[in-house]
Amino acid sequence: MEDLYSNNKHLSFSCNNKGINLMRKYEVSFESFLENFKKSVSKLGYKNSIQKDYILKILYFSDEHLSAEQIVNISKSLYKIDMGIATVYRTIKFLESMSIVNSLDVGDSAKRYELDISIHHDHMICTNCHKIIEFVDDLIEEQQINVVKKHKFMLKDHIMTIYGLCEDCQ
Ligand SMILES: [Zn+2]
Numbered sequence: 001m002e003d004l005y006s007n008n009k010h011l012s013f014s015c016n017n018k019g020i021n022l023m024r025k026y027e028v029s030f031e032s033f034l035e036n037f038k039k040s041v042s043k044l045g046y047k048n049s050i051q052k053d054y055i056l057k058i059l060y061f062s063d064e065h066l067s068a069e070q071i072v073n074i075s076k077s078l079y080k081i082d083m084g085i086a087t088v089y090r091t092i093k094f095l096e097s098m099s100i101v102n103s104l105d106v107g108d109s110a111k112r113y114e115l116d117i118s119i120h121h122d123h124m125i126c127t128n129c130h131k132i133i134e135f136v137d138d139l140i141e142e143q144q145i146n147v148v149k150k151h152k153f154m155l156k157d158h159i160m161t162i163y164g165l166c167e168d169c170q
């Protein structure tokens, strides 16, 4: 079995979104992220599992937002680990409940997932080819803070997803 901590086998996907690599920067290394995660899992009285570890690793090193099926395939091809799709869904549900994983509805039957520990970004989703483009716009971020203030609301988090057609599909 592949050592969980060996980073030499980075996932390589075709990535048609040039901005994504620059933006997907984590403030923590995978090792310390996983260590903290495992601590909070045990602290909350849940069980740690190899499945959780590998799903996190796959999501951490992926340049794409992945479906559960893709996660199953990658764990098999890259790490020689057989994970059933039901296990992946169950684990992802748990990770979502811990606010560690985000799901994105791209308009086909399979949700796509990403780790929620990368720097904040919003998404544009093509409703035709289901491509996901990540972006950050300082003005939009600022304006949201202003709107929230106006309503005497306390901002904790926001999700913005713009649906439309990508350049290739117009
Ligand atoms: Zn498209």
Ligand SMILES: [Zn+2]
Pocket: 065, 114, 121, 123, 134
């Ligand atoms: Zn994203």
